[in-house]
Amino acid sequence: MAYSLVLVLLVATSAVFFLVASKTAKWLRAFLYLRQRLPCSERARSLLSPTGDLANMNTPDRHRVVTALAEQFGPVFYLRALWLQARYTAVAIADPYLISEVLSNEALDKQSSHGYWIIDKMMSDHGEVNLVSSQTDAYWRSIRKVVATSFSTQQLKKNYHKVAAAGEDLVQVLKDNGADKAIDMHHGLLCVTVDVISRFGFNQNFGAVTSFGGGSGQHEFLDSILVATVEAQEFLKKPLRKFLGFLPHVRHSYATFEHFKTFMRNLVNQVKAAGEPAADDMTIAAQLMRCKDPATNKPLSDGQLLPMASMFFWAGYDTTGNTMTWTIFQISQHPKVEAKIVEELRHHAFLATPDKPVPETPKFEDLTRLTYLQSVIKEAQRLYPAVGQGTGRSSDVDVWLDNGKLKIPAGTTVWVMTHALQNTSHIWEDHDQFIPERWEEAGIENARPREDGQKGADNGSAKRWMPFLEGRRNCVGQPLARTSMASTLCRLYGNFSFRLADEMGGPEGVRDSESLALAIINPSNGMFMHAIPRV
Ligand code: HEM
Numbered sequence: 001m002a003y004s005l006v007l008v009l010l011v012a013t014s015a016v017f018f019l020v021a022s023k024t025a026k027w028l029r030a031f032l033y034l035r036q037r038l039p040c041s042e043r044a045r046s047l048l049s050p051t052g053d054l055a056n057m058n059t060p061d062r063h064r065v066v067t068a069l070a071e072q073f074g075p076v077f078y079l080r081a082l083w084l085q086a087r088y089t090a091v092a093i094a095d096p097y098l099i100s101e102v103l104s105n106e107a108l109d110k111q112s113s114h115g116y117w118i119i120d121k122m123m124s125d126h127g128e129v130n131l132v133s134s135q136t137d138a139y140w141r142s143i144r145k146v147v148a149t150s151f152s153t154q155q156l157k158k159n160y161h162k163v164a165a166a167g168e169d170l171v172q173v174l175k176d177n178g179a180d181k182a183i184d185m186h187h188g189l190l191c192v193t194v195d196v197i198s199r200f201g202f203n204q205n206f207g208a209v210t211s212f213g214g215g216s217g218q219h220e221f222l223d224s225i226l227v228a229t230v231e232a233q234e235f236l237k238k239p240l241r242k243f244l245g246f247l248p249h250v251r252h253s254y255a256t257f258e259h260f261k262t263f264m265r266n267l268v269n270q271v272k273a274a275g276e277p278a279a280d281d282m283t284i285a286a287q288l289m290r291c292k293d294p295a296t297n298k299p300l301s302d303g304q305l306l307p308m309a310s311m312f313f314w315a316g317y318d319t320t321g322n323t324m325t326w327t328i329f330q331i332s333q334h335p336k337v338e339a340k341i342v343e344e345l346r347h348h349a350f351l352a353t354p355d356k357p358v359p360e361t362p363k364f365e366d367l368t369r370l371t372y373l374q375s376v377i378k379e380a381q382r383l384y385p386a387v388g389q390g391t392g393r394s395s396d397v398d399v400w401l402d403n404g405k406l407k408i409p410a411g412t413t414v415w416v417m418t419h420a421l422q423n424t425s426h427i428w429e430d431h432d433q434f435i436p437e438r439w440e441e442a443g444i445e446n447a448r449p450r451e452d453g454q455k456g457a458d459n460g461s462a463k464r465w466m467p468f469l470e471g472r473r474n475c476v477g478q479p480l481a482r483t484s485m486a487s488t489l490c491r492l493y494g495n496f497s498f499r500l501a502d503e504m505g506g507p508e509g510v511r512d513s514e515s516l517a518l519a520i521i522n523p524s525n526g527m528f529m530h531a532i533p534r535v
Pocket residue numbers: 113131132144197311312313315316317319320323385386387390391392467468469472473474475476477478480481
């Protein structure tokens with residue numbers, strides 16, 4: 001009897017040992033294979049350490065590792081093998097057809113990006129959701145429908161002067177500073193977007209650009225949102241932090257959230273104090289006042305308004321500001337591209353010349369005529385999608401994609417990898433080159449026809465460029481972002497040429513300074529440039 005018990009125990013232990021050993025061996029083999037074969041930079045490859053967690057790397061090289069994996073294994077692969085500290089399994093997808101299927105699949109409606117909880121913490125008092133973090137439910141639908149009106153073409157046209165004013169303020173600041181002084185254009189452009197959102201969305205000028213002044217001047221609101229974002233990122237890097245609220249540095253993080261929320265609470269109070277909005281007022285503030293919670297059929301409570309209002313600043317300021325920053329960085333590295341922008345602006349009289357040192361200012365309708373400038377922005381967004389990590393979706397039930405070929409088990413996250421979609425050679429020619437001219441080809445943002453010739457759920461059409469994402473959860477602020485980027489860059493290049501300051505250490509120095517703050521690629525040392533007047 002005793003012998004049989006020992007025998008059973010021995011067999012069971014060996015089986016467990018064998019299972020663990022074979023899993024570990026498989027993981028190690030995969031890891032070593034990747035280390036040797038990944039077609040990515042040494043720096044990116046070095047991030048794939050056995051203890052490294054791809055999900056929590058605080059560096060844009062995370063996007064590059066994932067993009068390199070897509071290069072190697074094709075556009076669909078499982079990520080669990082790589083995540084030693086895995087909290088969930090993810091199926092990573094960079095195939096445009098599958099992405100289009102995922103984003104339109106009714107069952108895959110759970111927002112499962114793992115960082116949203118900290119955004120709720122940063123913006124709300126009791127974990128109330130905002131438009132980005134909410135599930136695709138009745139609450140989200142009712143708010144999205146009402147606030148989408150604020151971004152209609154009609155509203156953009158009506159309020160265009162507010163958008164344009166922030167860019168004009170920056171032109172003035174640059175003129176005042178002169179060409180000799182290196183200006184942190186990253187900071188300047190973040191200020192522009194803060195002012196755009198406060199003016200356009202809330203009928204208030206936060207005055208970030210003027211207080212920035214081109215020097216080291218800080219703007220209290222911008223400072224508060226930047227610091228809170230960096231602190232929030234710390235929670236994603238170190239998951240245990242959320243249980244360590246008693247430690248001084250964690251308490252400090254929560255204090256930065258409170259500081260940011262104080263600004264937002266004041267804004268919400270001012271909006272409410274102004275009373276019922278005028279019938280023709282369709283600003284974000286007015287629309288938020290009109291929103292009703294479908295559960296109670298009552299206007300949103302203060303607790304609901306706070307994260308909703310905060311989120312428009314958070315979702316809009318560093319996405320737009322960083323996109324413009326990377327655009328001017330790319331232009332500074334491609335003089336021929338700048339020469340073509342200059343030609344286009346000259347053609348439309350938006351360029352400062354000795355005969356006309358103050359150029360015409362573009363009207364709303366003019367922006368779509370600046371086709372080359374628009375191509376430059378699109379190409380910069382392809383190489384530097386602000387939300388490079390894309391988004392995650394999951395379902396409570398098993399979902400089959402690609403005509404039943406790919407199973408997404410219930411609870412598994414499908415990770416839509418925007419950076420990989422826009423930067424792999426499977427999908428783009430000269431994928432790593434900055435070539436705005438490619439946008440002259442009509443329909444370039446659409447994926448090539450499928451190799452198997454099949455039409456999937458997407459009916460044979462899918463996008464391969466989606467910095468704003470596609471489907472019902474796409475970026476509601478896209479029209480504002482596009483208008484403000486074209487308007488600001490038109491004004492900047494009409495008046496100045498930008499040269500990267502020596503202190504940035506050339507393009508390599510800029511590349512080395514890239515960092516992630518809640519998924520957005522930032523130049524952590526700023527983007528110091530000389531703004532050289534055209535006249
Ligand atoms: C270049 C600038 C921008 C980029 C690249 C961008 C990108 C995105 C992306 C990829 C999403 C989807 C996120 C997800 O599902 O996880 C998103 C959502 C969103 N964005 Fe933007 N965004 C930009 C500017 C703006 C601006 C200016 C605003 C408003 C002031 C804004 C407001 C929003 C909102 C409210 C959502 C949530 C939409 C929903 O779930 O219904 N964004 N954005």
